[in-house]
Amino acid sequence: MRNPFRTTAPAVAPEDVHQTPDGGTASDTTTPTTRANRRALNRSSRRRRLTVVAAATALAFVGTGAVTYSHASKTVTVDVDGSTRTVTTTAGTVAGALDAAGVEVDDRDAVAPDPAQPLHEGSDVVVRLGKKVTVETDGKPSDVWLTALDANEALDTLAARGDDVSLVASRSGERASLGIRLDTDGPVEVVADDETVTVPDGSAGADAVLAEADVELGELDRVSVRPTEDDEADAAVALVVQRVEVKREKTTKALPFETVEKSDSSRYTDDPAVVKREGKKGTRTTVADVTLVDGSEESSDVVSDEVTTKPVDKVVVRGTKERPKDPKTIGKLMAAERGWTGAQWQCLDNLWTKESGWSTTADNPTSSAYGIPQSLPGSKMASKGSDWATNPATQIAWGLDYIAGSYGSPCGAWSHSQSVNWY
Template sequence: MANHRKNTPTLKSLSKRQWMKFSAAVAGIALVAAAGVVSTRFFYQSQDTGTSQITAFSATAPQAASRGTAREGLRGADAGTSYVTVVINGDKTTVLGSDFTDVKSVLQAGGILLDPDDTVEPSLDTKVTESTVVTINRAGADVETAETPIPFNEVRKETASLPKGTEKVEQEGAQGVMETTSLVTRAGDKVISSNPITSYVKTAPVDKVILVGTGSTHVSSGSAGASLGTTVPASEMQQWAHDYLLSSGYSEADFSAAVYIINHESGWNPTAKNPSSGAYGLPQALPGSKMASAGADWATNYQTQFKWFVNYCNARYGSIQGAYNYWLSHHSY
C-alpha cells in the first residue's frame, strides 16, 4: 500500500485567542451538524478549552466504498447527496450534504469551526457546486500525522486434518496500522489541542489462525477448509458484539465475518471518518447520519452502529456472511 505520510507544514502562532478547534470526526459535532443546529458562535470562536484524544479510524484505503441502505445505489448515498472538498492547512477532506447553498452551509454540515484569524477561500457567502474547493488556513496550528496499532484477533478453526486434541498455528497474527492526520496547537512543549482531520486503516490487522484437530490419531495432513472458525473477541466492544449476535440467534461464524469486515473498515472505532468519502463509524456508513435509523445516538454509540451494520448486511446481502463474501471479492461492501 502506498505511503500516505506527508511533510508536516508549520504555521506561525499568532496569539492565545487564536486557538482553533476542528473536529470532523468528533461525535458531538457530527450530531450538531446532523440535526442542523448551529449556535451563534458555530463558525467563529475565540478559545479552545481542551485536547481531543487521537483515536479515529476509517476505511482500509481512503477510496474504499461506503454504506447506505439496501435500496440505494452505488456507495450507498442518497440521490440528492452532494460532495464538496474542504482543504484545511493543506489536508483534504470531503463534506457530504443534501442542501448546500454556500460555503457557510458546507462548513456547517462538516462541523468545521473557524477562528477570527483563519482565512477561508472562497468567502462564506459564495455559492458552491460539487466542483468547489474550500480552502482554510488555520492560524497557529500544525498538521501532524501519527500511527497507532490495531490489535489482531485469534481465530480457532476445527479441522479433521489434525488428530483430536492437537493444535497447530496456521497463520501468525500481526497488528494493523491506523494513520491519523490531526491539527495540533501547542504552547511551547504543551499540546493545547489535537483534533483529527482524517484517518484510515493504513494496514489491516492479520488474524492469528489456530487449527484445532477433530480427527482420529491417524490422519494425513491437509487443508482446514473454508470455515470462518471461532473468533476470540479482542476488546470489550467486540465482546459486546459477540454476545449481542449470539443472543439474537446468530452464529460464531457470523461474528467472525463481522469482525473481519469491521477490522478492515474502521478498526472498531466508532468515530472513524474516511478522508475521501466522509463515511463514518464502525460500518463506514455514507453519510453517517443514515445510522440514525438505529438510534439517535448513532454518532457516539458503537452498539447503535453495530446494530445498524447487522441490519444493513441482512438487507443488502442476505446475511453478515453474505456481506463478508462480497467484501472478499470487492474489498468493500
C-alpha cells in the first residue's frame, strides 16, 4: 500500500513553484495575464500551495548531557494533496516525518521542503502526489504526469502547450473517471446537449458533478475538462460532454459495364455492327461504421467493400470479310443474301445495267436520279448511310429495299421497266 494520504485525484504542475506576494504559489510556466491565472490569483489565499521552506540550522544545548534539537520530539503538519494531519516525531529530517506519517513518495511527487532538509517544531510539510492524466493538445492525446490539486490548476500548468488543451476522462460503462478533482474551491460548468449548467461544488468527482447537472452518459460519450470560454464566468473549468454515436451505413454504387467487340468472318467490314448482348451495370456495396460526434460525422471505418452484382459486358459483333470493290459483284452477293439468285439475279443485272450501267456516280441530268439504282432524288439513299453518294454497297442496299417494297422482286421491277421504261 503506497500511503494513506494518496488519493485518486490527479494533481497539476510538475514544474517548480514560487511564493506569490500574497502568500500563495504559482507555476513558473504560467503568466498572470492569462485568464486561468487571473482566476487562480483571485483564489490563491484559499488554496494551500506547495511552498519551499528554507533550511533551518539545528539548535544544540550546550553543557553536560546536552541533546541536539534535531533528535527532540517535534510536532509538524503533513499536507498530502490538501489532506492534512498532525504528526509528532523525533525524526530529524523531512523524510523522517513522511516516514512517521506513513507517506511514501517517489520522483513523480513534489515535496517541500526537500526531504533531506532538517525538520523543526511546527514545520509544514507539503506533498503533491504525481498522477498520470490524459491530455489532449490541439486534437492529439498524450499521457503526462502532473502534480496539482485539481483540474483548474492542471490546465493552468498546461496552458503553455497550446490554445486547445483539455483533460480527457476515461470511460467505463456509464461512468467517467478523470483521476483528478475538478476545482477544489470553485463551481464547475457542465456543457452537454447544447446546454450549460453551473454546479456550485466543483470538488466532487466527475460522476457526482454530472449527476448534479442531471446529465446521463451514453456508453460511447466523451468527457473532457477545458477552461471556460467566458472570462466573466464564476467557474474556471467546464466539464464537457460530447455525444458519440456509431451508425452502420450501407451504400451502393453503380459499376459501369464494358463494351467488348467480337469479330465475325461471315460479315463484311462495312456491314453495320450488331449488338449480340446488351450490357448491364453492376453494383458495389460498401458497409461502414460512421462515428458521429454531437451529430457531425467525425470518421468512417469501412467494414466491408465488395462487388455485389457484377456488370455484364456489352458484346458488339463486327464483320471482318472484305467486300468486293466491283459494284456488280457486290450487288450479286447482296442479292444472294436475300435469296435472289438465278433468274432474279439476272433480272436485277438487266435492270441496273439499263438504269446506270452499275455506276455509283450515274447522274440523270433530266430527273436528278442518281447512283446505281437511280434513286430519285439521290439523297433518299442517305437512309442507308451518309456515304450514299460514293459507296456502292450503300446504294445497292437502298435499291434492293426499294425493289422489295415496290415490286416484290427484281423480276417484278424489270417487267415494269420493260413496259413503261422506268421502275
